[in-house]
Amino acid sequence: MAANNRRMSGKKGAQIGSGGKRRRGLEGKGPTPPAEMRKGHVKNRVANAKARQTARRPVKGRGGRSTSELVVGRNPVYEALRDGVPASTLYVQQFIDNDERVRDALALAAERGGIHLMEAPRPxxxxxxxxxxxxGLVLQVPPYEYAHAEDLTAAAYDAGQDPLVVVLDGVTDPRNLGAVVRSVSAFGGHGVVVPERRAAGMTAGAWKSSAGAAARTPVARATNLTRTLEAYKKEGVIVVGLAADGEADVTDLPALDGPVAIVVGSEGKGLSRLVGETCDIRVRIPMPGGAESLNAGVAAGIVLYEAARRRA
Structure with a gap:
């Protein structure tokens, strides 16, 4: 009978513990994700369909626009959003581990506004x-809208100022381009010109290096750099090339007072032959320390400072 009583009893024996399940069940799961991220929501289904369409139909650049760019990885995406790199869409992988970087990236995208959140399967x-x-994180950077080279000088003349433009010849590092854009903005320049081919463009890396200056300083793209410089000369702009074997020091250059285009070559090769021959004058930066060369960002900053000092 005792055995039967035990079988019919509804009481359970003593339990050692819950293994932390109750405590974990009480922990918060963070803010409610937006509708686009909630599985089963109508906006989630629409977002998934758009994500599949975009993945199959990449954006192609035309005319004065670059191609769209993708920033991938949790840290790069977070840093791009934090540093103000323009973005159109943030793709988030379905069923992603919601760690701190993912939460921070989603929060930054929501704060900035205008960035579409789309959930997409890993494939x-x-x-x-x-x-x-x-x-699990992909950020789409929209195509950059390049200016025309003549727009830079026209805007300066319209403002009653002498143009101060930097032209980059063969600079391939986007970080150098971003640094030049930042210096042009800091010293009152009117823009930067880059070649259309074999040169750095306005990528996410260039945007980050510019520290926000790319939003207010135009960058123009030239199909033929030599023809662009010849057109500037016809407008009365003095074309000054930076070269280690220049015939004068940059500190002894009165031309910086007026309309001027400063041409900076690559750190390794300097100015190309045709571009160097097109310059009105080639100048050097005095370096008593004996360094052979400076990178494009530093060299442009020195000459821009000298130009700003003379114009002040």
Whole structure:
């Protein structure tokens, strides 16, 4: 009978513990995600459909626009959003581990506004990024709208000022381009000109290096740099090339007082032959320390400071 009583009893024996399940069940799960991120919501289904369309139909640049760019990986995406890099869409992998970087990236995208949040399955993100290690986060940077080279001098003349433009010849590092844009903005320049081919463009890296200056300083793209410089000369702009074997020091250059285009070559090769021959004058930066060369960002900053000092 005792055995039967035990079988019919509804009481359970003593339990050692819950293994922390109750405590974990009480922990918060963070803010409610937006509708686009909630599985089953109508906006989530629409976002997924758009993500699949975008993945199959990449944006192509035309005319004065670059191609759209993808920033991939949790840290790069977070840093791009934090540093104000323009963005159109943030793709988030379905069922992603919601760690601190993911939460911070979503929060920054929501704060900035105008950035679409789209959830996409991992295979779609793998296809979009050509198999890169995206870690479940992909940020789409919209095409950059390049100015025309003549717009830079026209805007200066319209403002009653002498043009101060920097032209980059063969600079391929986007960080150098961003640093030049930042210096042009700091010293009152009117823009930067880059070649259309074999040169750095306004990528996410250039935007970050400019520290926000790219939003207020135009960058123009020239199909033929020599023809662009010849057109500037016809407008009365003095074309000054920086070269280690220049015939004068930059500190002894009265031309910086007036309309001027400063041409900076690559750190390794300097000015190309045709561009160097097109310059009205080639100048050097005195370097008593004996360094052979400076990178484009530093060299442009020195000459821009000298120009700003003379104009002041």
């Amino acid at each position: 779609e993100l793998d296809r979009m990024t050509n198999g890169l290690n995206h870690q």
